[in-house]
Amino acid sequence: MTGVTAKGKLGEKPTISFKTPFEVVNNSYQIVQKGDGAALKDGQKLCVQQIIFDPKTGKEVQSTWETGPDCTATLSSANMQPNFYKLFKSLKVNSTVVMGITSQSSSSTTSSSSSSKSKVTAYLMALTIASAKTIPSRAEGTKVENIDPSLPKITLAKNGAPSINASDLKNYKSDGQLKAQTLIEGTGATVTEKSTVTAQYTGWVLGGDAKKPFDSSWTRGSSATFNLQQVVKGWTQGLAGQKVGSQVLLIIPPDLGYGSTAQKNIPANSTLVFVVDILDAQ
Missing domain, CATH: 3.10.50.40 (Chitinase A; domain 3)
Structure with a gap:
């Protein structure tokens, strides 16, 4: 992905800019801010701030910056696509990556027909690594x-x-x-x-x-x-x-x-x- 920029202090909500309408390629990405924190390590629990944009209008659709980061992700090859796992392994805390996501759903044109119309939903997601925490692999006590x-x-x-x-x-x-x-x-x-x-x-x-x-x-x-x-x-x-x-x-x-x-x-x-x-x- 190219054509996306970010401004703002590292670790704070970035201002994301791109020309609209923006053509989204599924699973594409661009690193728009290189973090200044610690390098991410395998097995760490990641807390991630997210902003979702409508690529047609450039408008912000959703943001976690006002409510708190999502801390459910673990940096692991077991639960990440290989390309994203490799990407996140290369990042540092306070990095921001913009990803392109598309999803396709089909609906039948008639109740008896097998033909369908496909509706593609696309959006851009700006992910900022807010923190990374190494947690034990087993109970300790x-x-x-x-x-x-x-x-x-x-x-x-x-x-x-x-x-x-x-x-x-x-x-x-x-x-x-x-x-x-x-x-x-x-x-x-x-x-x-x-x-x-x-x-x-x-x-x-x-x-x-x-x-x-x-x-x-x-x-x-x-x-x-x-x-x-x-x-x-x-x-x-x-x-x-x-x-x-x-x-x-x-x-x-x-x-x-x-x-x-x-x-x-x-x-x-x-x-x-x-x-x-x-x-x-x-």
Whole structure:
């Protein structure tokens, strides 16, 4: 991408200029401000300020500068397109990049016809790296003693990835109540029900195969970031009050999980078992 300029003090909301209408090429980009902060490193959690522009008019459509940056991105090849991963690895804090994004949706011209009209939506997004934070790859704290012996036993690999005792997963009898057992107690900030949490986790279906978790960030090779208002209630209630650095065993009854709605690899009315490492919270 060429033809976009930025003015303003590094680290503050930039003034972005371009001739209109601007032709957007999907996934194109231009570095318009080279930052003066620390170089970004693999695995860091990024806080990013965004401004979205209409390329036809040049008008600002949306901005996070007035409300606060988005801190859900992790610099990782596991969750970034290769070209963007390479781009961000080359940047420093306070850099601004303008990206071109297009999306296409189709709508049928008649209810019985297979022909369709495609509508292309295009916009420019100016991203400023507000901060970058190195977070641990696993829970760091004090191992909790005197854990209820009836709970499923958890063991950890050298890298911290959890596994669950196969017999315990098959035979544990849930009482239908949420269980939130701290396995490792951290010393960081206290998580609230409105926190955005970065975590490593593995999830199993109670009664299922211990070797076949339905989801695991460890398998994907990158931690995940969630707002606790946008996950199942068992996560929200079970992680609130925990501290950053902790590892928590959650046993979530169906009414605080997915209930009667089946998910991929999760039958309806399943009790869920998670081991969650809380790496960061905002």
